[in-house]
Amino acid sequence: MEIKFSExxxxxxxxxxxxxxEGKQKSALIPLLHxxxxxxxxxxxxxxxxxxxxxxxxKPIEAYEVASFYSMFNLKPVGKCLIEVCRTSSxxxxxxxxxxxxxxxxxxxxxxxxxxxxxxxxxxxxxxxxCGTAPMMxxxxxxxxxxxxxxxxKVLEQCKTDGSRKTYLDKVVIDKY
Amino acid sequence: xxxxxxLEHDHVPGIQGYEVYRQHGGYQSVEKAVKTMSPxxxxxxxxxxxxxGRGGAGFPTGMKWSFLAKPEGVARYLVCNADESEPGTxxxxxxxxxxxxxxxxxxxxxxxxxxxxxxxxxxxxxYYYIVRILENAIAEAYANGFLGKNILGSGYNLDLHVQVGxxxxxxxxETALLESLEGKRGNPRIKPPFPAIAGLYGCPTVVNNxxxxxxxxxxxxxxxxxxxxxxxxxxxxxxxxxxSGHINKPGVYEIEMGIxxxxxxxxxxxxxxIKNGKKLKAVVAGGSSVPILPADKILTLxxxxxxxxxxxxxxDGGFGGGTMLGSGGFIVMDETTSIVENLFxxxxxxxxxxxxxxxxxxxxxxxxxxxxxKIMDGHGTLADIDxxxxxxxxxxxxxxxxxxxxxxxxVASAIRxxxxxxxxxxxxxxxxxxxxxxxxxxxx
Amino acid sequence: xxKVTIDGRSIEVPDGTTILQAARMIGPxxxxxxxxxxxxxxTSGGYCRTCLVEVTKxxxxxxxxxxxxxxxxxxxxxDGMEVGNQTSPKVIEARKGVVEFLLLNHPLDCPICDQAGxxxxxxxxxxxxxxxxxxxFERRTFEKIDIGDKIQLHMTRCILCYRCVKVADxxxxxxxxxxxxxxxxxxxxxxxxxxxxxxxxxxxIDVCPVGALTDKxxxxxxxxxxxxxxxxxxxxxxxxxxxxxxxxxxxVLRVTGRKDQWGEVEEFICNTCRFDKKNTSDWTLEGPxxxxxxxxxxxxxxxxxxxxxxxxxxxxxxxxxxEGSKS
Ligand SMILES: Cc1cc2nc3c(=O)[nH]c(=O)nc-3n(C[C@H](O)[C@H](O)[C@H](O)COP(=O)(O)O)c2cc1C
Ligand code: SF4
Ligand code: FES
Ligand code: FES
Numbered sequence: 001m002e003i004k005f006s007e008x009x010x011x012x013x014x015x016x017x018x019x020x021x022e023g024k025q026k027s028a029l030i031p032l033l034h035x036x037x038x039x040x041x042x043x044x045x046x047x048x049x050x051x052x053x054x055x056x057x058x059k060p061i062e063a064y065e066v067a068s069f070y071s072m073f074n075l076k077p078v079g080k081c082l083i084e085v086c087r088t089s090s091x092x093x094x095x096x097x098x099x100x101x102x103x104x105x106x107x108x109x110x111x112x113x114x115x116x117x118x119x120x121x122x123x124x125x126x127x128x129x130x131c132g133t134a135p136m137m138x139x140x141x142x143x144x145x146x147x148x149x150x151x152x153x154k155v156l157e158q159c160k161t162d163g164s165r166k167t168y169l170d171k172v173v174i175d176k177y
Numbered sequence: 178x179x180x181x182x183x184l185e186h187d188h189v190p191g192i193q194g195y196e197v198y199r200q201h202g203g204y205q206s207v208e209k210a211v212k213t214m215s216p217x218x219x220x221x222x223x224x225x226x227x228x229x230g231r232g233g234a235g236f237p238t239g240m241k242w243s244f245l246a247k248p249e250g251v252a253r254y255l256v257c258n259a260d261e262s263e264p265g266t267x268x269x270x271x272x273x274x275x276x277x278x279x280x281x282x283x284x285x286x287x288x289x290x291x292x293x294x295x296x297x298x299x300x301x302x303x304y305y306y307i308v309r310i311l312e313n314a315i316a317e318a319y320a321n322g323f324l325g326k327n328i329l330g331s332g333y334n335l336d337l338h339v340q341v342g343x344x345x346x347x348x349x350x351e352t353a354l355l356e357s358l359e360g361k362r363g364n365p366r367i368k369p370p371f372p373a374i375a376g377l378y379g380c381p382t383v384v385n386n387x388x389x390x391x392x393x394x395x396x397x398x399x400x401x402x403x404x405x406x407x408x409x410x411x412x413x414x415x416x417x418x419x420x421s422g423h424i425n426k427p428g429v430y431e432i433e434m435g436i437x438x439x440x441x442x443x444x445x446x447x448x449x450x451i452k453n454g455k456k457l458k459a460v461v462a463g464g465s466s467v468p469i470l471p472a473d474k475i476l477t478l479x480x481x482x483x484x485x486x487x488x489x490x491x492x493d494g495g496f497g498g499g500t501m502l503g504s505g506g507f508i509v510m511d512e513t514t515s516i517v518e519n520l521f522x523x524x525x526x527x528x529x530x531x532x533x534x535x536x537x538x539x540x541x542x543x544x545x546x547x548x549x550x551k552i553m554d555g556h557g558t559l560a561d562i563d564x565x566x567x568x569x570x571x572x573x574x575x576x577x578x579x580x581x582x583x584x585x586x587x588v589a590s591a592i593r594x595x596x597x598x599x600x601x602x603x604x605x606x607x608x609x610x611x612x613x614x615x616x617x618x619x620x621x
Numbered sequence: 622x623x624k625v626t627i628d629g630r631s632i633e634v635p636d637g638t639t640i641l642q643a644a645r646m647i648g649p650x651x652x653x654x655x656x657x658x659x660x661x662x663x664t665s666g667g668y669c670r671t672c673l674v675e676v677t678k679x680x681x682x683x684x685x686x687x688x689x690x691x692x693x694x695x696x697x698x699x700d701g702m703e704v705g706n707q708t709s710p711k712v713i714e715a716r717k718g719v720v721e722f723l724l725l726n727h728p729l730d731c732p733i734c735d736q737a738g739x740x741x742x743x744x745x746x747x748x749x750x751x752x753x754x755x756x757x758f759e760r761r762t763f764e765k766i767d768i769g770d771k772i773q774l775h776m777t778r779c780i781l782c783y784r785c786v787k788v789a790d791x792x793x794x795x796x797x798x799x800x801x802x803x804x805x806x807x808x809x810x811x812x813x814x815x816x817x818x819x820x821x822x823x824x825x826i827d828v829c830p831v832g833a834l835t836d837k838x839x840x841x842x843x844x845x846x847x848x849x850x851x852x853x854x855x856x857x858x859x860x861x862x863x864x865x866x867x868x869x870x871x872x873v874l875r876v877t878g879r880k881d882q883w884g885e886v887e888e889f890i891c892n893t894c895r896f897d898k899k900n901t902s903d904w905t906l907e908g909p910x911x912x913x914x915x916x917x918x919x920x921x922x923x924x925x926x927x928x929x930x931x932x933x934x935x936x937x938x939x940x941x942x943x944e945g946s947k948s
Contacts, residue, residue, distance in 0.1 A: 571718030
């Protein structure tokens with residue numbers, strides 16, 4: 001795969017870069033790494049990071065340093081749907097452990113693993129600001145809250161039927177309170 | 178019903194859009210500010226209001242604003258802290274996704290007061306969908322002349338951008354946030370200098386929480402004195418509380434400060450009591466970083482009076498017997514809760530989120546998690562409890578940023594108030610259902 | 622000018638001086654130990670927390686004590702400030718904690734480490750730590766890797782002082798290594814396999830306070846304390862050419878920059894001087910080098926360092942601090 005933004009993405013990237021004062025273009029690094037991860041199969045290969053660094057005229061190591069610091073950047077390939085289940089206190093109080101176990105059983109993988117068909121990767125994460133609607137998981141940009149086993153099953157079914165890669169940049173159903 | 182200043186219209190259909198927001202009094206504070214007030218007058222109103230930062234530290238906002246350096250010819254910045262990652266806290270998310278224009282309006286009015294021409298909202302990456310909501314609201318504000326050049330014909334210019342993070346609790350610490358905004362790792366800076374002198378790009382900068390910025394709107398509309406009347410003593414105004422855990426009605430509540438903790442937990446207006454009729458065991462009242470308190474201590478003060486939801490009352494008793502209002506993340510635990518296991522989730526959290534710059538936090542958070550893990554696994558000893566205590570004491574106060582303290586306090590308070598539970602855990606090891614490894618997916 | 626008193630001894634220093642610099646001016650007896658600060662590197666210091674001191678009086682104007690211990694390397698003095706270092710029980714206690722944290726994941730492989738004898742961590746733990754470790758968890762380990770043909774990175778020993786990153790940023794223009802990952806997963810790395818290759822890369826070795834970055838051309842040739850340092854210089858177009866040559870018999874085993882009394886490089890040298898000039902005939906010799914950062918090894922305290930497996934959990938006995946162990 002050639003590592004190069006599509007014309008549309010490049011336009012978005014250039015708009016972001018233009019936000020910052022002269023000489024402070026490095027500020028666009030995190031937003032651009034997000035664009036790259038969404039466009040290049042859900043993870044940041046060294047080539048993808050080098051490409052972003054070249055757009056910002058920074059050293060590649062500066063991109064590696066940053067990408068490896070933030071937990072949302074995947075430095076290894078992941079499945080099309082990265083399931084991120086919150087494991088922190090409020091979710092744990094409301095059964096997040098059981099949700100993780102349920103998903104592990106259902107998909108036949110352990111936390112940290114990817115299904116053989118490359119569809120799902122399971123990950124546990126820290127509090128996502130959904131503690132009042134716990135337990136919760138995030139797939140792409142979409143929060144799935146007040147989880148029950150049935151709800152989890154339904155969401156995973158939908159992901160599978162749909163078959164598309166989920167990214168943080170997806171347009172999502174806005175939550176109702 | 179208590180007084181509402183921020184969430185008064187949160188359930189009005191269409192309030193996310195400009196038209197409806199405007200019909201409900203939206204953007205009046207901007208009109209009033211740019212047309213009838215001087216920047217200094219607004220800072221004065223904010224001082225009078227007694228507003229204190231809602232991000233966790235509770236620092237008086239007016240005072241912070243008056244510290245902002247104003248050297249000639251140097252840009253100044255206002256950065257809104259929408260990183261909201263303190264476990265148990267989700268009020269900013271609610272506010273931004275329900276009434277995005279309130280934050281945008283607050284940013285404009287505050288920027289005008291501070292003489293800022295470029296402002297940023299730094300939002301945690303996981304809230305990417307809210308980025309879109311905010312960007313829509315910002316576009317509407319531009320279209321209606323509230324942002325951009327010559328706002329409402331006043332000659333005042335302001336550009337407002339949303340900057341997205343990528344998963345790092347530490348970026349809520351204001352100097353780490355600025356580093357991240359500059360495209361770097363979220364390593365907190367060594368202070369001084371403080372952001373008010375040298376912040377974003379080395380320029381004078383104010384960093385304020387979402388709720389703090391939003392509260393500027395009613396303060397400018399009603400006047401600082403009127404705002405100061407609401408609440409109790411030095412805890413002026415209303416506070417958004419994120420309630421979660423074993424309660425009947427989890428959610429975000431706007432409370433007038435000064436209601437009793439008991440009322441907040443048990444009344445139907447708020448949490449609606451403990452789930453399944455169970456008994457209250459403990460509360461973490463201000464987000465994961467603040468000391469946990471057992472039921473009797475959270476409900477009543479040492480002198481027998483009822484504890485109130487306010488900065489002062491919650492911290493009454495100091496660190497031994499009190500806690501803090503913090504970010505308002507109110508986590509309720511019923512009688513079935515294992516304090517040890519809950520603490521483990523916190524310890525794992527701080528270990529996961531330490532930036533790693535300074536040795537006490539980097540090494541200490543990892544060590545504490547490992548010991549708690551060992552205790553939960555059934556291999557703990559009494560000496561481990563003492564060791565935990567010593568480690569937290571060696572971290573606290575010795576680190577670059579307050580994350581070290583935030584990691585130490587939950588451990589200290591859990592052992593202080595629930596030591597017997599730890600002892601039981603090590604002397605009578607139950608096997609724990611699932612014990613998960615913190616780093617199975619580190620950078621996967 | 623500001624007058625500052627450290628452990629009861631006063632000095633007048635220019636405004637903007639840090640507590641650490643002031644203490645060093647007074648003398649080694651009151652100077653806090655340092656691991657991450659380096660006088661020749663801008664913005665260094667603040668990370669390791671070994672130099673924490675207690676400010677018992679803020680200044681003449683505002684005499685309130687500072688609520689927390691502060692990093693003396695990053696805190697500037699105020700007129701009338703009073704500081705406790707060795708005389709502050711809080712400092713002694715906190716420093717013991719810091720040493721324990723720094724050693725928590727350190728392999729304690731001094732017997733096979735090329736830095737042994739000139740390792741700041743070794744000195745630090747001898748003087749300020751306790752000899753026993755209280756962890757029975759496995760230590761963090763990393764594979765050792767070559768970054769280029771001259772430098773070896775032994776990440777397991779690294780204490781994340783950031784000095785090598787700063788040296789690359791400040792005296793070279795092509796930094797290819799940095800700190801990756803977060804928290805206790807942080808590591809010094811180039812991320813993708815590549816050589817650190819520029820004319821001044823060797824200075825990374827000299828600024829490393831431990832044995833994480835070592836000179837591959839010197840590895841295992843000898844223990845430091847069997848070599849004789851001699852100051853020497855040559856005309857070099859790239860650098861000052863002022864070095865120390867480390868001799869074993871007639872043979873130059875190693876060339877390094879000269880270090881000051883605090884173990885910090887005085888002037889950075891180029892790779893040609895460091896790696897390519899290993900004949901006595903390349904140099905004008907000046908005389909025996911005075912190595913003031915005399916390490917514990919030469920003072921025969923080596924037995925203190927035992928392998929981690931020999932420690933028993935919770936068996937804590939503080940080491941006695943001997944006066945003048947830095948003979
Ligand atoms: C580890 C850490 C995390 C923090 N996280 C947040 C956060 O997510 N949101 C926030 O507003 N403040 C957070 N803060 C507090 C900020 O540093 C800062 O005090 C705050 O943004 C100031 O705004 P305020 O005065 O309006 O409260 C955090 C502080 C620390 C030490
Ligand atoms: S206390 Fe922790 S989070 Fe804060 S600077 Fe130190 S290592 Fe980083
Ligand atoms: S604890 Fe899970 S979302 Fe906050
Ligand atoms: S030497 Fe001062 S903190 Fe490391």
